[in-house]
Amino acid sequence: MRVTKAVITAAGRQQRSLPLQTLIDSDGHSKPILTILVEEVLRAGIEQVAVVVCPGDEVPYGHAVGSYASRITFVPQDEPQGYGHAIFCANPFTQGEPFLHLVSDHLPIARGQLGCAEDLVQTAQRNDCAVSAVQASRESLLPYFGAVGAKRVANSARLYLVERVLEKPTPTDAEQWLGVPGLRAGHYLCFFGMHVLTPAVMTILGRLLAATPAGVTLSDALNELPQHERYLALESNGRRVDVGSRYGILSAQVALALSGRDREWVLRELLELLATDELDRGHDE
Numbered sequence: 689m690r691v692t693k694a695v696i697t698a699a700g701r702q703q704r705s706l707p708l709q710t711l712i713d714s715d716g717h718s719k720p721i722l723t724i725l726v727e728e729v730l731r732a733g734i735e736q737v738a739v740v741v742c743p744g745d746e747v748p749y750g751h752a753v754g755s756y757a758s759r760i761t762f763v764p765q766d767e768p769q770g771y772g773h774a775i776f777c778a779n780p781f782t783q784g785e786p787f788l789h790l791v792s793d794h795l796p797i798a799r800g801q802l803g804c805a806e807d808l809v810q811t812a813q814r815n816d817c818a819v820s821a822v823q824a825s826r827e828s829l830l831p832y833f834g835a836v837g838a839k840r841v842a843n844s845a846r847l848y849l850v851e852r853v854l855e856k857p858t859p860t861d862a863e864q865w866l867g868v869p870g871l872r873a874g875h876y877l878c879f880f881g882m883h884v885l886t887p888a889v890m891t892i893l894g895r896l897l898a899a900t901p902a903g904v905t906l907s908d909a910l911n912e913l914p915q916h917e918r919y920l921a922l923e924s925n926g927r928r929v930d931v932g933s934r935y936g937i938l939s940a941q942v943a944l945a946l947s948g949r950d951r952e953w954v955l956r957e958l959l960e961l962l963a964t965d966e967l968d969r970g971h972d973e
Contacts, residue, residue: 689816691786691809691884694729694737695778698722698749698792699765703932704742707792708752711941714948720752721795721931721940726760728796729788732805738763738781739792740774770903775885776893784887786812789906793932794881796821796924797943804926805882811847812884817918820850820910821880823928824871827859832930833878834907836921837866846923848877850914855907880924888916 698707707722719727726737738761741749746762753760765777775789788809790796796804804821812819822836834855838848852865866876883906892909913919929940945954 692735694734694788697774732809772904795929797927818886819920821882821924822877822921825878848921850919853911
């Protein structure tokens with residue numbers, strides 16, 4: 689399997705402006721979040737990128753990607769029919785090929801030389817199947833992510849064979865269906881916001897949407913995928929930042945700064961800020 693296409697969903701009505709927010713990347717350059725994501729997927733060997741947007745957002749998003757515009761196809765989601773539908777809108781773009789998928793409100797931060805998307809794509813190509821990036825997450829984060837029930841692949845430290853997927857499960861459902869041998873108590877494998885998906889996922893999404901026009905989630909399709917083909921989860925070495933959460937932009941900026949060339953300077957500035965704040969609080973008391 690060779691993965692050359694990517695789909696970035698950016699049509700969420702409540703978060704349309706997030707991909708246009710500007711951050712300083714790990715190399716010290718000012719860029720919109722969308723551009724940082726596009727560079728992440730291109731680093732993974734992707735040749736063509738579709739960005740699913742609300743109708744009318746093509747122009748500002750086109751300006752945001754700048755010199756990468758020639759490699760981007762904008763796909764409008766005409767009706768707000770949910771996350772699964774947003775991905776399915778890119779079906780004519782993927783044309784029956786496997787593809788890398790990212791969400792625009794999560795920023796992956798690599799902890800090593802290998803990019804998060806690059807790691808995932810290489811794993812999917814090596815195993816010739818769909819692979820979702822996951823991260824062991826405490827129970828309190830379940831309301832924010834899809835999660836998988838899986839078994840560790842023999843002789844692999846980071847790969848799991850997925851058996852079940854639930855979208856934002858309750859702690860009770862997670863305990864019953866999503867336990868993973870070897871994880872710490874109260875922790876589950878939650879989605880990282882990045883997947884390599886096979887054509888079977890588009891087929892499943894199309895059928896589910898035909899039966900449920902009100903909308904489906906990607907997790908609905910992924911929960912069915914193990915019935916048709918091998919489906920793995922890769923525990924990512926990177927860090928995910930939900931830029932749509934409270935202080936998400938701040939968290940993303942700090943994470944990028946600490947992963948880049950200005951790490952030492954940023955650490956000094958943060959320590960000085962914290963020390964000054966504590967001193968000022970002491971004087972106030």
